[in-house]
Amino acid sequence: MRYRTQSVAYAYFVVALLLYGLQMVFGLLAIVKYLGPDPIKAFLPFDVSKEIHTNVLIVWVLTGFMGATYWLVPEESRTELYSPKLAYWQLGLWTTAGVTAVVGYLFGWTEGNKLLEQPMPVKLAIVVVMLMFLYNIGMTIWKVKRLTTTEAVLVAGLALTAILYLPALLTFDNYTVSIYYRWWTVHLWVEGVWEMVQGGLLAYLLIRLSGADREVMEKWLYVIVGLTFIAGILGTAHHYYWIGVPSYWITFGGFFSALEPLAFLGMAIYAYMAMRRSGLAHPNRLALHWTIGSAIFSALGAGILGLAHTWPSVNKWTHGTMITAMHAHMAFFGAYVMIVLAMITYAMPGLFGHDQDAGESPTGLWAFWLQMAGMFGMTMAFAAAGISQTYLERILGLGYLETQHKIQVHFLMVFGTGLLFVLGVALFLFDFFFLAPKRRGAPPAWPAVPAEAKG
């Protein structure tokens, strides 16, 4: 930690990880309800579990992004934060808004608009938080007038995230029109400006971890975010095919969605080439795991598995089936969860006041591999469920309920692999909250690879 005010990131990471834990609880509840019958549906029905599962995800990933930015900007601009106090107030308001939303959902206080369920007062609080955040970051950079490409891409991504939240405040009587603008927020976040955030954080981590040349890394960063927007902006069309829009959106969607994997593949190649060229010498090998993992997992989950069902003649049959759940879980985890966990893992030794050598612990490695294995298994189980559902329900014409009955075994697999995943998350939290603070100053006394893994 080179700048004292970088420690603001710690508070953000604490909130992010606690919410990550909460997200797991509601994810497990949701899949148990798929197995049914559901004895608690009267006071906690499926829709509430699902709503909290997805909303908490968005909130904690954004908390992670903001914490990571507070960590990164002082280093890149070589100055202290403009106002750490404002950053803490911002986190307080943000957490209050988030907790209010979750408690509200439990009591049926919702706008019932997928992923944008936040009631209007919460939405307005989110806007205020975004403005506080951008003001603080903007003033920090303005103060010294030093802006690197890496942080420019990251901050621009977050500023655009704030701007693209504005359509979420609008309501329309025409359901088709309201879906049309809902995707401006949802799609252009996750398949647009959040990729700028991911790209910025990835570039920062690769430069720090591999010692790759900054000029080269930043040059290619522009190419990657350029590809993201070429494909991503008109790729929004793959959400529009069947909702009542003009038919040219089908052509747009088919063509530009097919290009969407390019940006993600670009990121994977980017990370791989950085490693090839500059080696893996950095002592924080756990942060390397998460960084490279994010580049590879997002290429698979967001790139390849997205392409698996965006082609119109495929999507016609798979639209609205578990195929979407297959893609969404691996994409979100690979692109956004893993990059935040990479930043947390990278910053951890600094935040806890010991040197980088203490970055790798057996618990941390187990947390990494269990989450990898769990998410891979869940993705496969969702894929099996989705493919079966598509054939039975959509092509063969079997009723929804009969189909769901026949694919129960895949939900059981989601549950089993989900447990592995949750165990990985629990170990990550345990490491962050209990083990890492104690490692202060102590040289690593453990082998680089867990004894169990060596067999």
Place this chain on the structure above:
Amino acid sequence: MTKRQTRAFFLGSTGVFSLIFLAATIDSHRQFPTLTHSDQITPEVVAGKHVWHRKDCINCHTLLGEGAYYAPDLTKIAEQRGAPYLRSFLTDPSKFYNEERDRRLMPNQNLTPQEIDEVIAFLGWVGKIDTHGWPPRPIIVSGSTIPGANIGGAVPQAASNDPVAVGQALFGQAPPGCFGCHSTVRGVSLVGPSLAGIGATAEARVKAGDYHGKATDATSYIRESILEPNADLVVGPTYSSNGTSLMPPNFHETLKPEQVDAIIAYLMTLK
């Protein structure tokens, strides 16, 4: 390539594609009224949309294929089920499905009769949106559009004494095996005619000039068709042969009168 060039590539391509996106958005707004029949968005439809959001329906169901995957898609539900069935279902879903058997049951949303009518009006409007032919085949809640497709599946049992629920279960049981020849989905013709909209069809048949049976209204026409299939023949490739209906002629012996009543009650809800 220099960093300056790659930055120009990023800014230039983002600008160009944003402009195309905005232009297409403006054009879409020009076409939304036609594609979505926006003149049919009555205050009742808007009120139904609010019910839809307030009750968080989208976090279990899909509509236009969007939402959660825990409950069936409802894009065409108003056309498939019809208002009477939906009204009865939304008043108490547990009359129609059994959680032990179906694994899932919609929690009662405690809607007022007015809210129920509003949400049905909303779903009716959604069903008319031009979706470019999606879904390509009807997505149905339960049963099958192809006889015998539910191989190894459980025989449907009524979840309550509600005549419609009893009739629906009987329809899917063998005997009487109605589902083997009749679909309940519009346009899916099996051996016999599709029974979607049978109430309206029966009503029209009774009033037609070439009708020679004894029925006076839709209900009595359907009863006559079940018990005396030859009283009035509907023309169709596999519906009859040499002036004799291919419908089994012995339902007056195999079905109890109350069973016939239940089946009729169910069929009358098909729109």
